Amino acid sequence: MPMKNTKRCTRTHFRRAISLVLCLAALAVFAGCDADLNNTSPTSGIQTPAASPPPQGGGELRLPVSINADVTNPLLVNTEEVAAMFSLAYEQLLSCDQSGRFTPALAENWTSDDSGRVWTFNLRKSVRWQGTDYFLTAQDVKYTLDKLLALGDTSYYSFVFNYVESYEAVDESTLKITMKQPGLASLYALLFPVLCSQTTGSSPGTGPYVFTSVSDEEIVLAANEQWWKHTPYISKVVFEPRENNETALASYLAGQLNFVPTSSLSVGRYREEDNTSMIDMMTQNVELLLVNHHNALLSTPEIRKAIAYGIDRNELITNIYMNRAFAADVPVAPDSFVYESKSKVYDYNPAKATELLTKAGFENTDDDEYLEYPNSANELTFTLLVNETTESGARKDAANMIASQLQKIGIKVEVETAAFSLASESNEYEQRLESGDFDLALVGLNLARNNDVRPLLSGGSKNYGGYAGQSLNDLVKNMVTAADEKSFRDAASQFQLAFVQELPFITLYFRLHSVVYTSELKGVSEIRKPDLLKDIDQWYFYSG
Numbered sequence: 344m345p346m347k348n349t350k351r352c353t354r355t356h357f358r359r360a361i362s363l364v365l366c367l368a369a370l371a372v373f374a375g376c377d378a379d380l381n382n383t384s385p386t387s388g389i390q391t392p393a394a395s396p397p398p399q400g401g402g403e404l405r406l407p408v409s410i411n412a413d414v415t416n417p418l419l420v421n422t423e424e425v426a427a428m429f430s431l432a433y434e435q436l437l438s439c440d441q442s443g444r445f446t447p448a449l450a451e452n453w454t455s456d457d458s459g460r461v462w463t464f465n466l467r468k469s470v471r472w473q474g475t476d477y478f479l480t481a482q483d484v485k486y487t488l489d490k491l492l493a494l495g496d497t498s499y500y501s502f503v504f505n506y507v508e509s510y511e512a513v514d515e516s517t518l519k520i521t522m523k524q525p526g527l528a529s530l531y532a533l534l535f536p537v538l539c540s541q542t543t544g545s546s547p548g549t550g551p552y553v554f555t556s557v558s559d560e561e562i563v564l565a566a567n568e569q570w571w572k573h574t575p576y577i578s579k580v581v582f583e584p585r586e587n588n589e590t591a592l593a594s595y596l597a598g599q600l601n602f603v604p605t606s607s608l609s610v611g612r613y614r615e616e617d618n619t620s621m622i623d624m625m626t627q628n629v630e631l632l633l634v635n636h637h638n639a640l641l642s643t644p645e646i647r648k649a650i651a652y653g654i655d656r657n658e659l660i661t662n663i664y665m666n667r668a669f670a671a672d673v674p675v676a677p678d679s680f681v682y683e684s685k686s687k688v689y690d691y692n693p694a695k696a697t698e699l700l701t702k703a704g705f706e707n708t709d710d711d712e713y714l715e716y717p718n719s720a721n722e723l724t725f726t727l728l729v730n731e732t733t734e735s736g737a738r739k740d741a742a743n744m745i746a747s748q749l750q751k752i753g754i755k756v757e758v759e760t761a762a763f764s765l766a767s768e769s770n771e772y773e774q775r776l777e778s779g780d781f782d783l784a785l786v787g788l789n790l791a792r793n794n795d796v797r798p799l800l801s802g803g804s805k806n807y808g809g810y811a812g813q814s815l816n817d818l819v820k821n822m823v824t825a826a827d828e829k830s831f832r833d834a835a836s837q838f839q840l841a842f843v844q845e846l847p848f849i850t851l852y853f854r855l856h857s858v859v860y861t862s863e864l865k866g867v868s869e870i871r872k873p874d875l876l877k878d879i880d881q882w883y884f885y886s887g
Contacts, residue, residue: 396865396885398576398865398866398881398883399576399883399884399885400574400576400577400578400883401576401577401578401884402576402577402578402579402863402883402884403577403578403579403580403581404577404579404580404581404601404602404864404879404882405580405581405582405583405599405600405601405602406428406580406581406582406583406600406602406603406604407424407582407583407584407585407588407590407591407594407600407603408424408425408428408562408582408583408584408585409422409424409425409584409585410584410585410586411584412424412425412428412562412584413425414428414429414554414557414562415545417429417432417433417536417538417546417548418487418490418491418494418498418499418500418535418536418538419494419497419498419499420499421499423872423873423875424604424875426499426873427873427874427875427876428562428582428876429536430536430550430874430876430877431550431551431552431564431580431876431879432473432548432550432552432553432554432564433536433537433538433548433549433550434448434449434536434537434548434549434550435448435449435533435534435535435536435537436448436449436450436464436484436518436533436534436537437450437453437530437533437534438534438874438877439531439534439792439874441625441678441869441871442678442679442680443676443679443680443681443792444680444828445527445530449466449467449470449479449484449537449549450464450465450466450467450518451465451466451467452464452465453465453530455525455826458525459525459526459824459826460508460521460522460523460524460525461519461520461521461522462519462520462521462522462530463513463517463518463519464481464484464517464518464519464520465516465517466479466480466481466484466516466517466518467479467516467571468516469571470549470571471549471569471571472539472541472542472547472548472549473547473548473549473550473553473567473569474547474553475539475541475542475547477539477541477542479537479549480512480515480516480540480541481512481513481514481515481516481517481518482512482515482540482541483537483538483539483540483541484510484512484518484537485510485511485512485518485540486538486539486540487535487536487537487538487540488503488507488510490538491503491504491535492504500535502532503532503533503535505523505532506522506523506524506529506531506532507520507521507522507523507532507533508521508522508523509521520533524823524824525824525826526823526824526825526826526831527825527826527827527828527831528793528794528795528822528823528824528825528831529793529823531791531792531793532793534792536548537549549570549571550567550570551566551567551570551572551575551879551880552564552565552566552567552575552580552879553565553566553567559584560583560584561581561582561583561584562581562582562583563579563580563581563582564579564580564581564582565578565579566578566579570880572880573880575879575880575882576866576880576881576882576883576884577879577882577883577884580879583599583600585600588603588604588605588606588607589607591603591605592605592607592613592859595613595859596613601860601861601863601864602858602859602860602861602864603858603859603860604856604857604858604875605856605857605858605859606854606856606857607857608664608665608667608737609665610667610857610859611665613859614859617862618861618862619859619860619861619862620859620860620861620862620864620867621857621858621859621860622857622858622860622867622869622870623667623855623856623857624855624856624857624858624869624870624871624872624875625669625676625677625678625853625855625871625872626676626853626854626855626856626872627676627789627790627791627792627853627872627873628787628788628789628790628853628854628856628872629671629674629676629787629788629790629850629851629852629853629854630668630738630741630785630786630787630851630852630853630854631674631785631786631787631788631848631849631850631851632650632654632745632783632784632785632848632849632851633776633781633783633784633785633786633807633808633848634647634650634782634783634808634847634848634849635779635781635782635783635784635808635809636808636809636810636811636847637779637809638725638782640723641725641782641783641808643703644844644845644846645699645702645703646699646700646703647846647849648689648696648699648846649695649696649697649699649700649703649752649754650696650749650754650783650849651672651689651846651849652689652691652692652693652695652696652699652752653691653693653696653748653749653751653752653754654689654691654745654748654749654849654851655691655748656670656691656851656852657670657691658691658744658748659741659744659745659851659852660852662744663737663740663741663744664737664741664852664854667854667855667856667857668852668853668854668855669852669853669855670687670851670852671686671687671850671851671852671853672686672687672688672689672842672843672850673686673839673842673843673850674788674790674794674796674799674842674850675794675835675839676790676853677853678871679794680828680832681794681822681831681832681835681836682835682839683835683836683839683840685836685839685840686839686840686842686843688843689843689849693751693752696752697752697753700714700723700752700753700754703717704716704717705717705723705753707753708720712750712753712755713750713753713754713755714753714754722755723753723754723755724754724755724756724757725754725755725756725757725782725783726756726757726758726759726781726782726783727742727745727746727756727757727758727759727781727782727783727784727785728759728760728761728772728775728776728780728781728782728783728784728785729741729742729758729759729760729761729784729785730760730761730762730763730772730786731760731761731762731763731772738785738787739758739760741785742758742785743758745785746758756783759781761774761775776807777807779807779808779809781807784807784808787854788805793823794819794822794823794835795819795822795823796819797816797819797820799847799848800812800815800816800819800847801813801815801816802816808847808848810847810848812845812847814841814845815838815841815842815845815847818834818837818838818841819838821834821837821838822834822835822837822838856872858870858875863884863885863886864882864883864884865882865883865884865885866878866881866882866883867882868881
């Protein structure tokens with residue numbers, strides 16, 4: 344990238360851990376919402392700012408970035424926020440809208456052959472590399488893929504070659520990529536930044552902003568006046584290093600930053616009429632309850648359904664997550680274009696839960712709080728494993744509330760905490776998950792955007808509960824190998840409706856994250872993780 348380097352930021356290596364959020368994909372997080380979302384549509388509870396005045400140019404957007412962030416190579420980013428920063432200068436072949444549908448970016452259109460594996464991309468012919476006389480070519484995309492292949496697991500985008508089998512530049516504006524499996528979902532692997540093969544040194548970008556300086560104090564980008572779309576309204580974007588999100592929010596209150604993404608559950612206190620706005624966004628972060636299928640009771644779908652009916656998600660979302668979550672019964676984000684609204688079946692219904700348990704033979708024979716096993720005085724009891732960390736006590740609080748809720752339908756739940764640390768390669772929590780040492784386990788996942796949840800199902804690497812059914816795997820395969828949007832959506836619907844009947848694990852809710860920003864910033868209509876700055880070219884400052 345062409346830039347004037349002052350004192351260059353030092354590089355820090357981050358361990359991308361499976362953690363409180365057990366990762367299924369290569370992308371990460373942020374959170375928020377004050378409205379009661381539990382009885383609304385997936386998007387209606389996420390606030391959208393009121394109509395804005397006409398756009399005007401100028402202004403400076405100031406955001407936080409992690410201390411010692413590596414800004415030397417967009418392929419070697421180590422956090423999602425740094426990837427968002429690079430997205431201002433480096434564009435992708437394809438983009439995604441808020442619902443996960445593919446939209447044109449550097450590729451203006453694409454088609455597949457009859458096999459569904461070979462995709463041909465037609466690139467835009469008017470895209471100029473920043474500060475050069477060179478234009479984007481298919482060779483540039485091939486060059487980028489070569490770089491990613493050479494970097495292997497050291498790259499943030501190493502997941503690309505889980506899907507890409509081969510690639511070639513057919514001519515100046517035509518690229519052909521062969522995937523390892525057919526289907527539209529494989530194209531989510533192509534959401535990586537494209538570099539220039541025609542220059543030496545740091546690669547320029549093609550995006551709406553150009554890096555102009557990098558120092559320990561700030562990273563500055565200026566509007567690209569030759570961008571192929573239009574010159575962005577905001578003339579300058581500045582990233583300032585901050586140690587953590589709490590420090591970044593304090594910097595916002597001090598007037599040092601004017602746009603701060605956050606996962607804080609108490610973010611509502613920052614909203615201030617005429618001064619501070621807040622917008623909430625859906626994430627891929629889902630909280631769910633794993634069940635151990637080696638436990639004979641939990642291997643029975645009716646018992647799992649009784650537990651699902653016995654959990655009051657609204658109470659959890661309101662009291663633990665301060666309305667910063669969205670209830671769902673399937674591991675598909677509720678704002679996704681493939682989400683099936685008919686899959687929302689497990690609204691809180693203790694009477695239904697009790698009915699299922701009674702049919703299974705459980706009864707209260709000694710008039711205490713708990714049901715007993717058929718022909719036995721033993722109480723119906725499960726352990727609930729949850730991780731114990733210093734970062735957040737929300738999940739542990741949620742586990743205790745779930746235990747109290749299930750007690751009301753006669754199930755005794757013993758909450759067991761296990762130590763967890765982001766800095767540790769191995770810890771008690773992960774060890775217990777991997778060994779199946781739990782009846783129930785409350786975990787978080789960062790789901791892949793292609794909705795391939797087979798790692799959680801039979802034979803999957805994250806199938807900690809030992810679920811053995813094959814039919815759901817087949818339905819997921821049908822979904823991720825579907826050739827087009829309609830067949831993708833139809834297959835996804837079949838999977839979700841089957842999932843809520845089989846219920847291999849219990850999906851609880853998706854987390855919402857937030858952005859706190861100055862009310863002078865206009866044009867911010869929708870933001871969606873992980874594409875935090877996707878529509879920045881539509882934003883502008885207006886002071887009235």
